[in-house]
Every structure is written in structure tokens, then in C-alpha cells.
Amino acid sequence: MTRWVVERVETALDRFQLGPVSLDLSPGSAVAVLGTSGAGKTTLLRTLAGFLRPRQGRILRDGVDISQWLPEERGLGYVPQGLGLFPQRTVVRNIRYPMEIRGLSDAGRRTAELMERFHLTGLADRYPSRLSGGEQQRVAIARALAAEPTLIVWDEPWQGLDVVARYELGQVLHELRETDRIPMVVVTHDPSLAFSVADTFLLLRNGQVQDQCDATSLLRAPSDAFAARFVGYENVFESDDLRGGAPGAFRAWLRQQAGPDGIAFPSPDPSRPPSNGPLFELIVRSARPGPTGVTIDGHCDELPVSLRRPPPVAPPLPAPGTRLRFSIPSETLLPLGPRRPPGVGT
Amino acid sequence: MGESVLELNPATASAPPVARRRWRAGPLWTALQVVLSASLLLLFLLPIVALFTYAPVSHIFGAWSNVQVRAALWLTFFASGIAVLAAVVFGIPLGYLLARRAFPGRGVVEAFVALPVVIPHLLVGLGLFLLFIPGTPIYRFSQSIGFPVYDTIWGVVLVMVFVSTPYTVLASMLSFRAVDGRVLEAARSLGAGSAVAFLTVTFPLALRGIVAGLLLSWARAVSEIGGLLVLAYAVYPAGPYTGPVTSTISIYIYDEFQGGNLAGAAAVSSLFLLMAFALFLLVRVGERSGWLPWRRGELAP
Numbered sequence: 001m002t003r004w005v006v007e008r009v010e011t012a013l014d015r016f017q018l019g020p021v022s023l024d025l026s027p028g029s030a031v032a033v034l035g036t037s038g039a040g041k042t043t044l045l046r047t048l049a050g051f052l053r054p055r056q057g058r059i060l061r062d063g064v065d066i067s068q069w070l071p072e073e074r075g076l077g078y079v080p081q082g083l084g085l086f087p088q089r090t091v092v093r094n095i096r097y098p099m100e101i102r103g104l105s106d107a108g109r110r111t112a113e114l115m116e117r118f119h120l121t122g123l124a125d126r127y128p129s130r131l132s133g134g135e136q137q138r139v140a141i142a143r144a145l146a147a148e149p150t151l152i153v154w155d156e157p158w159q160g161l162d163v164v165a166r167y168e169l170g171q172v173l174h175e176l177r178e179t180d181r182i183p184m185v186v187v188t189h190d191p192s193l194a195f196s197v198a199d200t201f202l203l204l205r206n207g208q209v210q211d212q213c214d215a216t217s218l219l220r221a222p223s224d225a226f227a228a229r230f231v232g233y234e235n236v237f238e239s240d241d242l243r244g245g246a247p248g249a250f251r252a253w254l255r256q257q258a259g260p261d262g263i264a265f266p267s268p269d270p271s272r273p274p275s276n277g278p279l280f281e282l283i284v285r286s287a288r289p290g291p292t293g294v295t296i297d298g299h300c301d302e303l304p305v306s307l308r309r310p311p312p313v314a315p316p317l318p319a320p321g322t323r324l325r326f327s328i329p330s331e332t333l334l335p336l337g338p339r340r341p342p343g344v345g346t
Numbered sequence: 347m348g349e350s351v352l353e354l355n356p357a358t359a360s361a362p363p364v365a366r367r368r369w370r371a372g373p374l375w376t377a378l379q380v381v382l383s384a385s386l387l388l389l390f391l392l393p394i395v396a397l398f399t400y401a402p403v404s405h406i407f408g409a410w411s412n413v414q415v416r417a418a419l420w421l422t423f424f425a426s427g428i429a430v431l432a433a434v435v436f437g438i439p440l441g442y443l444l445a446r447r448a449f450p451g452r453g454v455v456e457a458f459v460a461l462p463v464v465i466p467h468l469l470v471g472l473g474l475f476l477l478f479i480p481g482t483p484i485y486r487f488s489q490s491i492g493f494p495v496y497d498t499i500w501g502v503v504l505v506m507v508f509v510s511t512p513y514t515v516l517a518s519m520l521s522f523r524a525v526d527g528r529v530l531e532a533a534r535s536l537g538a539g540s541a542v543a544f545l546t547v548t549f550p551l552a553l554r555g556i557v558a559g560l561l562l563s564w565a566r567a568v569s570e571i572g573g574l575l576v577l578a579y580a581v582y583p584a585g586p587y588t589g590p591v592t593s594t595i596s597i598y599i600y601d602e603f604q605g606g607n608l609a610g611a612a613a614v615s616s617l618f619l620l621m622a623f624a625l626f627l628l629v630r631v632g633e634r635s636g637w638l639p640w641r642r643g644e645l646a647p
Contacts, residue, residue: 084531102537
């Protein structure tokens with residue numbers, strides 16, 4: 001089992017600067033790299049894979065500094081965006097490729113094993129263009145494993161997959177962590193998928209590490225409005241949103257509760273008895289049913305607010321213009337600001 | 347009955363006329379495309395039909411028994427074959443260099459490569475003629491190494507290389523550029539060094555475009571006449587050519603035409619066209635049968 005450590009790595013790409021980034025990738029660990037487009041996620045992965053040289057810092061594989069090693073020397077399975085399958089090779093030849101170029105004698109047996117493991121045996125002679133998105137993902141991961149990597153680095157694994165294929169891929173990634181114990185770094189735009197796989201989250205913004213923590217910390221204390229929106233809070237207000245605008249009790253109350261960077265809270269339930277906080281009134285703009293209940297969007301003091309009535313979903317849905325009373329349980333309020341040191345407050 | 351239904355149904359009765367016009371615009375547009383395309387195809391086809399129908403079939407195959415025709419064909423195919431080989435050896439690496447390496451002045455080199463395509467070919471011949479004029483160092487050098495160019499097969503090869511290689515360079519450059527860098531990165535991280543990744547990934551993926559470029563180069567080489575009129579109008583035995591005094595097939599046909607032998611010109615043209623078609627057909631068959639690798643996976647680089 002191999003341990004990878006990234007020590008304060010910085011990479012410069014034209015005018016873009018990434019880092020410093022530090023990671024501890026022990027066997028079985030999984031890091032999700034989150035961030036919007038241009039945050040530096042792919043740059044980080046390409047640095048780990050050896051396609052970009054770090055300007056500062058070290059990448060250690062079992063204590064050996066491999067920062068200057070070529071990509072083919074690193075023993076790392078890099079799956080780029082779009083998967084990088086060889087279009088001119090069939091499924092079986094794609095998977096056999098890493099063993100073929102090494103001249104391994106048992107390439108046939110190993111390929112057959114991987115094909116069986118990833119349910120690809122019936123697709124052996126197909127070309128990648130003839131596969132579904134989910135099948136292509138399975139080929140990509142089987143091919144990466146054929147090279148016996150000590151770290152898997154995957155750029156946007158869920159891209160372009162339907163719901164079923166996403167679920168199946170989640171299972172595959174779980175298995176990789178638990179059975180193969182290969183550490184993983186996955187890049188994604190989708191935090192809910194990241195939560196299903198990773199134990200550590202690295203949130204990048206403009207090349208800088210904005211947040212690096214476990215799932216609970218990220219959900220309970222997002223560092224700013226960007227992080228709060230990213231992890232799925234529906235009601236996020238930056239300090240600037242709360243200043244000015246229409247005066248009103250709701251805006252004034254939020255301003256009181258907010259941290260230096262603003263405030264976030266999950267959608268309150270309008271059907272719940274009033275909490276210990278004050279009551280406000282939402283003017284409904286739209287309502288849509290879903291598996292988690294009815295999401296009701298509207299505004300209060302000109303601030304957009306989202307409420308959620310829990311299941312079962314029963315008609316009638318609130319009509320636009322309807323006024324609904326709601327209160328926000330104080331325990332769900334998240335003042336936004338720099339992360340507090342571990343052990344201080346909750 | 348139908349009309350009354352239409353009238354009673356407000357949605358149908360008020361159907362916007364624009365929608366009906368748009369519905370009819372589809373077939374019209376298709377018809378226009380068919381007519382325009384067919385016109386162009388006819389323009390391609392009719393002169394060829396005229397060539398094949400002007401000379402009787404017996405004359406076409408009879409032309410093969412003419413020693414002069416065979417010598418001209420041999421010279422043309424041999425010299426163009428060497429030109430294509432030169433395109434492979436020099437053109438593909440240059441195409442790769444332009445596609446994958448950044449260096450100062452790359453844009454200038456790219457423009458320079460396209461220059462032979464746009465220069466009138468008579469000027470190419472004149473330029474080469476002046477370059478190899480007796481007394482110049484290049485003339486002395488070519489003589490000393492046994493490659494005299496005036497009215498020899500080497501002159502023919504030189505002109506053909508000049509006018510045809512740019513097609514391979516440009517096609518290779520575009521094909522190498524079209525190879526997805528992420529596929530290459532995947533290969534590298536799977537353990538392939540840069541040379542192995544080139545041979546197993548880049549080159550196979552670019553091959554279709556490269557072969558198309560080579561075919562264009564060959565076609566351009568065999569159809570060359572302007573430069574040859576100046577540098578190698580008549581080809582005397584030298585180097586690998588040991589036959590009678592001859593010329594390339596284009597010049598041979600031109601001479602026949604100038605001499606008033608229209609039937610002879612048409613017959614030799616038809617014979618040459620048949621051979622050229624056979625070559626293109628061979629490539630197509632190879633492509634369809636999967637013998638040529640680029641249709642595998644239905645690539646379209």
C-alpha cells in the first residue's frame with residue numbers, strides 16, 4: 001500500500017497560480033476537489049499526474065520526492081476529462097494497453113479478470129464510440145487499474161452520465177476505496193456526488209485552497225457564501241446582499257445573525273410550528289414538488305428565500321402570490337466567516 | 347367535412363402561415379442542394395466521360411503496347427513515388443513539428459510551407475532552373491554526387507517534391523493537431539513514454555489525414571506540367587531511368603495534343619486515368635475492409 005503526500009505544491013500556468021496545496025493520501029482515502037470552472041481543479045490533477053511541474057513544494061510517493069518525474073514514471077492512474085479512451089482500439093485492447101506496452105506475459109489473463117470485474121466481457125470487441133457513457137467509464141477505470149496505479153486521479157468522473165450510470169460509478173469508486181485501498185483524488189462540480197465518495201474535501205477558488213476539511217465540517221461550517229452554495233444550502237446571503245435594499249424585519253434580523261461574510265440556512269419548513277425565532281412572511285413565486293418535498297421559492301423583504309414542505313407531497317401547491325409564514329430555527333443558521341479553529345464552538 | 351372541422355377548430359383555423367411556409371422550405375432547400383451538388387458532380391464527370399468516349403476502348407488498351415507511353419508512365423509513377431516517399435520522410439515530421447511544438451516563427455514557417463501551393467508552377471520550374479544553372483555551387487554539388495537535374499529523372503523528382511510535399515505537410519499538421527491531447531495524456535500516465543505514445547496513439551489517430559495528404563501529394567505530383575516544361579521537358583537516361591528519351595505522362599499527352607493527335611492524347615489520358623482510379627479504389631477498399639486502420643472505431647480525425 002502506497003502513501004502519497006502533497007506538500008505545499010504550487011503550480012504556475014501562464015498567469016494562473018495554483019496553491020499552495022497540501023494533501024495526505026493514505027491507502028483507502030479519497031479526496032474530492034471542488035470548485036467552479038477555472039478554480040484550478042484540473043491544474044492540480046495535471047500537476048499530480050506529472051503534466052505540469054510544480055514551481056514550489058514536493059509530491060512524495062512513500063517518502064520519495066517524485067515532483068520532477070515524468071508522467072509515465074509515477075505509477076499514477078490519471079483519467080482525464082472525457083476519459084481519454086483510445087478511439088481506434090476496442091475495449092479489450094484499451095484495457096490491455098498498459099500491459100502491452102510493458103510487455104507483460106500475463107496481459108491476457110489480467111485483461112480478462114478486469115473485463116469480468118467491470119462487466120465488460122460482452123463488450124470486448126466494441127469500440128469506445130459504440131459504448132454508453134457508463135460503459136466508457138468502466139473501460140476507463142479498468143484500463144487505469146491495468147497499469148496497477150498507486151493513486152487514481154480522476155477529472156470529472158460523473159460528467160455526461162445518466163442517473164443510473166452515476167449510481168453505478170459511485171459503487172465502483174466505493175469498491176476501489178474499500179477493496180483495492182487505492183487512494184483517490186476526484187474532481188467534480190457536483191458536491192452531492194462528492195459527498196457520496198470522498199472523505200476529505202478540497203475547495204478551490206481562483207487557484208487558492210478555500211477550504212479543506214471532512215464532509216461534516218464542510219456542511220456545518222462552510223467558510224463563505226461560495227462554499228455554502230456549493231455544498232447545497234439554498235438560502236445564502238452575502239454581507240453585501242443584506243446591506244441596503246428594502247428595509248424590513250427579515251433583512252434586519254438576518255443582518256444581526258450574520259457572520260462577517262454573510263449567512264446561510266437550509267430551507268425552513270413553513271408547515272412546522274413557529275420556532276423560537278421571529279415569524280416572517282414569504283410571497284410565493286413558484287412551487288415545485290420533488291422527492292424531498294415541495295420546494296417553495298419566493299421573496300421576503302426583496303430577498304429570495306426558499307422554503308421546503310416535507311413529504312408526502314399533497315396538492316394543492318401554493319399558488320404564486322400566496323403569503324406563507326415561516327420562521328428559521330436558530331440552530332440551522334450558519335453565520336459565514338473564516339473557519340473557526342477545531343474544537344472552538346460548533 | 348374536413349374544411350368545416352378546420353373552420354370550427356380555432357387552433358387549426360388560425361394556424362400561422364409562417365409555420366406552413368417553413369414546413370415547405372425543407373424540401374425546397376434539399377432540392378436546391380441536390381441541384382447545386384449534381385451540377386458540380388456533372389462538371390467533374392463529363393470531361394472524364396468525354397475522354398473515355400472519344401478514344402475507342404481498343405485504342406486505350408492499345409496505348410499500353412506503345413513503348414513511349416510505357417516509358418512515360420514508368421517515369422511518372424517512379425518519380426511521383428519518390429516524391430511521395432520524400433513527403434513521408436520530410437513532410438510528416440515537419441507537420442508534426444508545426445502541430446505539436448511551439449517555437450518562435452512557427453507562423454512564418456506555416457505560411458512558408460503553403461507557398462509552393464500558391465506559386466504558379468512555371469515559376470517553380472524557372473526558380474529551380476536558375477538555382478541549378480551551370481557554374482553555381484548547387485549545380486556543381488549536384489553533378490559531383492551524380493544527381494544532374496536538367497532533363498533527368500532527378501529534375502522531375504525535384505519539381506514533383508516541390509509542388510506536392512506541402513499537401514502532406516499541411517494535412518499532417520492538421521491531423522496531428524486534431525488528436526485529442528487528453529488521449530495522449532492518458533497514454534502517458536498508463537506508462538507510455540513520449541515515443542511509445544506517438545507510435546501507439548498519436549500516429550494511428552492522425553494516419554487517416556496523413557494518408558489523405560499523401561494521396562493529394564501524389565495526385566499533385568503526377569499532374570505537374572508547368573515546372574517540368576522548364577526543368578525536365580525531355581528526360582534522358584540517367585540514374586534509375588535507363589529507357590529511351592521520354593517525358594512525364596502529362597507532357598507526353600500535351601505533346602500528342604499539340605501534334606494534332608487528339609485520339610492518341612485521349613487514349614493515353616484514359617489509360618492513365620484508369621491506373622489512377624485503380625490506386626484510389628485500392629485505398630477505398632482498404633479503408634472499407636478495415637485493412638487500413640483509421641475506420642476502426644469510426645474515427646474522423
